[in-house]
Amino acid sequence: MLKLIIGNKAYSSWSLRGWLAVKQSGLPFEEITVPMFDEEWDRRREGQEFAPSGGKVPILWDDKAVIWDSLAIVEWLADKTDRYRYWPRDEVARGMARxxxxxxxxxxxxxxxxxxxxxxxxxxxxxxxxxxxxxLVRIFELWAQARARHGAGGPYLFGTFGAVDIMFAPVVTRFVTYSVPLPRFAAAYVETILAHPWMQQWYEAAQEEPWVIEKYEEPEQAQ
Structure with missing residues (x-):
């Protein structure tokens, strides 16, 4: 069985990407949450399970293979299962999605x-x-182009849920957390991502976590 090591669900954007990527594979996996920056954080990161990643999360173990970095996890699982779970079938759309x-x-x-x-x-x-x-302007431009050119098959950026939605999912959460004003089409996409059952599952688990990282509790001041 796959084993995925992640950080706090409330704070770790890269862990969310890795977790969504594994969920999208449809494969069973063991999930291990390691609270970041507590008194045991440095010691844990020196352990064998963390060593290949340089102490970063997420980390995916697949038997003896270890894959770190969220985009690498996407590609590993696409190779292992079905690439079209993650990337559009159409070549032009796939190039843009990548x-x-x-x-x-x-x-x-x-x-x-x-x-x-x-x-x-x-x-x-x-x-x-x-x-x-x-x-933000750049992100909205990309979302608009993807939806206009390749989004006819569903409500996600390229129609169906895939790697690009996985990569942008934490951005969606930031727009909510910081009450960012959104164009109508972007607001619709944000609602679509937030309504996804996996996102709801992740959000619910984040609310139940006992850990608080103070430096992430207040927004950075704009320069």
């Missing part, structure tokens, strides 16, 4: 910094930095 997933993986540093993931908070609207606003 590009969007990779951009999400490597970009939007300002949004990540100013608006850290916290599923137990709802902050009132506030002025975001110019850099964050520019990143």
């Amino acid at each position: 590009s969007m997933a990779a951009e999400m993986h490597s970009s939007y540093e300002n949004l990540r910094t100013e608006c850290g993931m916290n599923l137990r908070k709802r902050h009132p609207p506030r002025e975001l930095s110019e850099n964050v606003r520019a990143e």
